[in-house]
Amino acid sequence: MADTGTVSLMAVDELDTRVLRLLLEQPRTSVRECARILGVARGTLQARLDRMEREGVITGTAPALSPAALGHPVLAFVHIEVTQGHLDEVGDALAGVPEIVEAFSITGGGDLLTRVVARDNAHLEDVIQKLISLPGVVRTRSEVALRERVPHRLLPLVESIGRTARK
Structure with a gap:
């Protein structure tokens, strides 16, 4: 978050x-x-x-909850390209898709980057089809995560800031 x-x-x-x-x-x-x-x-x-x-x-x-333990072990990052002028509407619509656990406006390839969880690959395809059907969505590009290499963490950052504060 x-x-x-x-x-x-x-x-x-x-x-x-x-x-x-x-x-x-x-x-x-x-x-x-x-x-x-x-x-x-x-x-x-x-x-x-x-x-x-x-x-x-x-x-x-x-x-902290585990989507995998809640029956959604598939994790994908879905880039969404949006028709100009529709970013807010698409962003609002994404909030209605429960499998989207995060969404960000981005620069680069696409307009939005979402983190999507699913029960399996077929469910992921269904979620992506739902995203494609949203008014204002031009196309999507998906990347499935194979394995988490660095879990979400903030302690190293906090410790780095603490070291800087002591200098």
């Missing part, structure tokens, strides 16, 4: 980095326990969490 829109930059210090690392490594830990582990007052930690939520650094607390 990457938000690639314009956001304001928040200065992240060493404590923020430690807080974020702990949240990523142990997401089910209570605020009280996090404060104890980090050696800070609960109020201090809560203030940091509130500020990072307000600034958009922390964007949610929902569990």
